[in-house]
Amino acid sequence: MYEFYSLILYFSLFISLFFEVFLLITYLEVKSEIDEEKRFAGPITFHPTTIIVPCYNEEKTIKATVNSILNLDYPHDKLSIILVDDGSTDRTLLELNKFKNYYNVRILAKENGGKHTAVNLALEHVETELVGCLDADSFVSPQALLAIVRHFGNPEVMAVTPSIKVHEPKNILQYIQSTEYKWSIFLRRMLGSLGALYVTPGPFSIFRTRVFRELGNYRYAHMTEDMEMAMRMQKHRYKIVNSHSAHVYTVTPDTLRGLVKQRARWSYGFLNNAFDYKEIFFNRKYGHFGMFIMPIATLSLFTSLIMVSRILFSFGSTTLKYFDRYQVAGLNWKLSSPSFDWYFINTGVLPLVVITALSLTLVILYLSVKLSDGKFRLSQGLFYYLFLYTFMAPLWLVKALFDTAFRRKVSWR
Amino acid sequence: MIDSRKYLVAFLITAIIFGTAIVASSFLNDKKVEDVRSIENRVAIDILSSETQFALLAETSCRDIGPGFLSKELGPLGEKLSYAENHTSFSEEDVDSLKRSYFLLEIKDYLLMKRLTEKCGIRPTFILYFYSIPDRCEDCEKMGYALTALRDKYPDLRVYSFDYHYDLGAIDTLVSIYKVKPTLPAIIVNGEPYYGLQTVEGLEENIPALKLLQAATSTNSR
Numbered sequence: 001m002y003e004f005y006s007l008i009l010y011f012s013l014f015i016s017l018f019f020e021v022f023l024l025i026t027y028l029e030v031k032s033e034i035d036e037e038k039r040f041a042g043p044i045t046f047h048p049t050t051i052i053v054p055c056y057n058e059e060k061t062i063k064a065t066v067n068s069i070l071n072l073d074y075p076h077d078k079l080s081i082i083l084v085d086d087g088s089t090d091r092t093l094l095e096l097n098k099f100k101n102y103y104n105v106r107i108l109a110k111e112n113g114g115k116h117t118a119v120n121l122a123l124e125h126v127e128t129e130l131v132g133c134l135d136a137d138s139f140v141s142p143q144a145l146l147a148i149v150r151h152f153g154n155p156e157v158m159a160v161t162p163s164i165k166v167h168e169p170k171n172i173l174q175y176i177q178s179t180e181y182k183w184s185i186f187l188r189r190m191l192g193s194l195g196a197l198y199v200t201p202g203p204f205s206i207f208r209t210r211v212f213r214e215l216g217n218y219r220y221a222h223m224t225e226d227m228e229m230a231m232r233m234q235k236h237r238y239k240i241v242n243s244h245s246a247h248v249y250t251v252t253p254d255t256l257r258g259l260v261k262q263r264a265r266w267s268y269g270f271l272n273n274a275f276d277y278k279e280i281f282f283n284r285k286y287g288h289f290g291m292f293i294m295p296i297a298t299l300s301l302f303t304s305l306i307m308v309s310r311i312l313f314s315f316g317s318t319t320l321k322y323f324d325r326y327q328v329a330g331l332n333w334k335l336s337s338p339s340f341d342w343y344f345i346n347t348g349v350l351p352l353v354v355i356t357a358l359s360l361t362l363v364i365l366y367l368s369v370k371l372s373d374g375k376f377r378l379s380q381g382l383f384y385y386l387f388l389y390t391f392m393a394p395l396w397l398v399k400a401l402f403d404t405a406f407r408r409k410v411s412w413r
Numbered sequence: 414m415i416d417s418r419k420y421l422v423a424f425l426i427t428a429i430i431f432g433t434a435i436v437a438s439s440f441l442n443d444k445k446v447e448d449v450r451s452i453e454n455r456v457a458i459d460i461l462s463s464e465t466q467f468a469l470l471a472e473t474s475c476r477d478i479g480p481g482f483l484s485k486e487l488g489p490l491g492e493k494l495s496y497a498e499n500h501t502s503f504s505e506e507d508v509d510s511l512k513r514s515y516f517l518l519e520i521k522d523y524l525l526m527k528r529l530t531e532k533c534g535i536r537p538t539f540i541l542y543f544y545s546i547p548d549r550c551e552d553c554e555k556m557g558y559a560l561t562a563l564r565d566k567y568p569d570l571r572v573y574s575f576d577y578h579y580d581l582g583a584i585d586t587l588v589s590i591y592k593v594k595p596t597l598p599a600i601i602v603n604g605e606p607y608y609g610l611q612t613v614e615g616l617e618e619n620i621p622a623l624k625l626l627q628a629a630t631s632t633n634s635r
Binding site: 014017018021022025026029284287288291292321324325327328329330341343344346347348349352353356 | 420427445501502554614
């Protein structure tokens with residue numbers, strides 16, 4: 001049994017290490033492309049664009065969200081906004097109506113039916129070449145649309161995803177998420193280059209409107225419609241790219257309960273959508289997306305659980321040992337136990353590989369912060385992320401696997 | 414179109430990292446085994462030197478025996494062996510051979526200690542500790558912690574630990590001399606057996622020899 005567990009552990013480590021190496025090779029390949037995007041100063045075609053904002057009980061943030069769209073550095077005659085109230089029970093509609101006098105703002109109201117129904121209703125009114133969505137708890141930076149629209153100069157590009165950052169982190173949980181989002185910015189930029197993005201996030205992904213005309217509107221998809229749309233596009237070989245310089249800020253959960261619920265929904269959504277699109281797996285037709293990214297993203301849900309459980313087990317057994325010592329010896333033992341001799345450093349294969357993997361993780365984190373913020377700076381979020389994230393991830397991984405295995409419905413909030 | 418070369422390069426780099434870790438781990442573990450062997454050699458020489466000195470005692474007095482008469486490295490050697498026993502990265506064969514030498518050295522040191530106490534009238538300050546692997550003795554690990562703490566507290570105390578179920582004639586002889594029952598953990602202090610898990614406080618309380626050692630230590634420290 002122990003040998004079997006060790007085998008799985010080594011396999012998981014190999015897969016993780018392989019993925020990190022693969023990401024770093026990809027980074028070296030696309031580094032010049034990234035630098036070029038930063039320096040880009042060529043002519044831009046201002047494609048007419050509609051931004052849809054679906055809202056459900058977002059009275060606190062909606063005003064700032066809409067204002068951030070109105071402040072976009074983009075010709076206003078090329079920008080339309082559709083605000084959809086999805087049957088809010090608070091003052092959201094009243095807040096929306098404050099924008100009714102703007103000539104490029106349209107307000108729709110409907111009975112509650114879920115985010116995708118609100119976006120679909122708005123899509124029926126879209127007449128522009130490009131369309132995007134902005135969640136009502138997110139805010140765009142003024143340059144975001146410009147950075148995104150540049151990519152549509154390539155006629156093959158059908159959708160562009162932004163880089164999402166945490167809006168004004170206040171507590172430890174949000175600082176952890178802030179670093180995690182920076183990691184995601186790096187990951188998505190690499191996946192974009194590989195043609196393997198599996199989510200077009202709610203905050204400010206911009207599509208060619210024809211995508212919806214040709215592939216259909218959003219549909220119910222395990223509470224993760226943004227993932228389903230990206231997978232559907234990938235299935236039809238529609239190109240999705242990422243613009244790391246298009247910054248969008250989103251409000252993140254500030255309680256552990258809220259975070260676990262959100263992440264469990266994402267993991268659950270990924271697993272179930274991946275199952276719905278299982279024909280993509282190991283299909284050469286879908287390139288890196290089908291042959292590598294989808295299989296490894298699915299596998300990583302399990303391997304990370306195995307690795308995290310190992311870390312927790314080691315942490316637990318060490319704590320237990322210290323407790324045992326305390327029980328029998330009180331405080332009559334040396335803290336430096338057994339001693340600071342190099343002999344007592346664990347030099348097994350596992351620790352050496354883990355140290356290497358951890359070093360690569362630090363390199364990727366460094367590159368992520370640099371890509372996200374322009375330069376590397378040590379922050380408290382980094383430390384919280386490195387030391388606490390491992391203990392949090394199992395909470396939603398286990399919940400997502402449990403919900404999937406027992407077909408339990410997940411809720412949005 | 415998939416660039417298979419990239420996968421191949423990533424795979425090779427990952428395999429090289431794993432391969433390097435395996436080679437480095439094996440090299441470092443060999444170094445550790447060498448380290449333990451060299452301590453064993455030093456302990457053997459220490460014992461030989463002590464025995465020689467002891468043999469010369471017939472012609473000299475107990476006053477000539479200095480504080481470094483008995484090997485000081487037996488304790489650290491035990492710690493290292495115990496670490497090796499609990500880590501799977503060491504080969505079983507290596508650990509087994511090191512343990513065998515260690516137990517024999519312990520017995521030799523113990524005999525020397527006994528002769529010394531008899532001849533020079535020194536108060537005996539040693540414990541024979543019989544343990545077994547966790548599957549056969551749940552409390553032995555905890556007992557080990559207590560004895561280590563005790564030895565840290567009383568540097569003059571010598572703890573000789575033996576794997577009760579280890580296949581070594583000398584250990585069997587010790588077991589039969591002291592009639593040690595297989596109720597582990599078991600300790601022998603001044604020929605008196607004590608069974609079951611005991612805390613440091615309990616040991617100090619229940620074992621008269623330790624009480625004296627405690628009193629001697631506090632007197633010395635004043």
